[in-house]
Amino acid sequence: MISNARSAYQVHDHQRCIDAALNRARQCCAAANARLTPIRETVLLLIWKSHKPLGAYSIVEQLPALTGKRIQPPSVYRAIEFLLELRLIHRIPSLNAFIGCPFPGSEHSDVFMVCRQCGSAAEVSADNLNQLIAETTHKAGFQLESQTVEVSGLCLACNPETPH
Amino acid sequence: MISNARSAYQVHDHQRCIDAALNRARQCCAAANARLTPIRETVLLLIWKSHKPLGAYSIVEQLPALTGKRIQPPSVYRAIEFLLELRLIHRIPSLNAFIGCPFPGSEHSDVFMVCRQCGSAAEVSADNLNQLIAETTHKAGFQLESQTVEVSGLCLACNPETPH
DNA sequence: GGTAAAACGATATAATGTACCAACTTTGTC
């Protein structure tokens, strides 16, 4: 099992998250022979600025401060589409929002834990869980191709019962 | 494990699905002291007319044929909200669409199998899967409150490798 | 029958996402 929950939900040097994410992105793009253009990189940066899923129109609003000019929704959605395809970000359907993938490149399925209080989201990837989902749906006659698990509740930091 | 996959994906007497669903709905409403008004019942009927998740605006379009008058989006969304609260239907976030719940009243978490080819969706509820999701997220420090699992792939009927 | 709560009607508008086409940039080839 791998997860970024500890870092996502607790105080940490977030600049390191951002730097690491951008470095991984550059590597992924180089490997895929894809171009991480300024718009794409800035959109990825904005998404990584926090551990809260970010909506497309929030990105549209925040881009001018970083680029000096307004960028229209279609361009933002194109950047998002690019980042999704390279699996550098994920879409969280119930929020219509996007979050950086902490471990791109590694084969994994999406399990997101969204805190209903602070809004942060972390990702976890667990082989045995993926396997059980595959088995369960297979028993129901379904040939699984992709999956998204969304969990809502309280994160480490927001749960009063957590010692920390 | 309980699932409606067999009936959802294969030829069957769908009128029985509809009738059963409406009967369950009446029981649920009576038990909850809630009113299954004509609009609400018609919306539920429309959602149950097929095993494909139905969008709110499809309902808006189809209602006049059943009720004789146009019903505006807010009224439809209010009916949907009511049905969601009573757990008579589910929302499938990735589709912005709604599907009838085949086993309301019984405590369960949502696992949806959406066929990418025919668009039908079935639901499965498996205790061991729910438990593993709870365990996995708990290990990551998360206190789970609700979950939605969406699986995409090929259903029984659309999978050429399925003998049937 | 009077009253409060619940439900509905109707208009307007917010939020999210896409189609389309023109212009510009990069890449590869000669």
Place this chain on the structure above:
DNA sequence: GACAAAGTTGGTACATTATATCGTTTTACC
């Protein structure tokens, strides 16, 4: 370098999904 092809961006308009607001009607209950 000149050129063509592919990829990327700019910009307008529009489609789709969802909600805010307020006035009216219906229902439940005493």
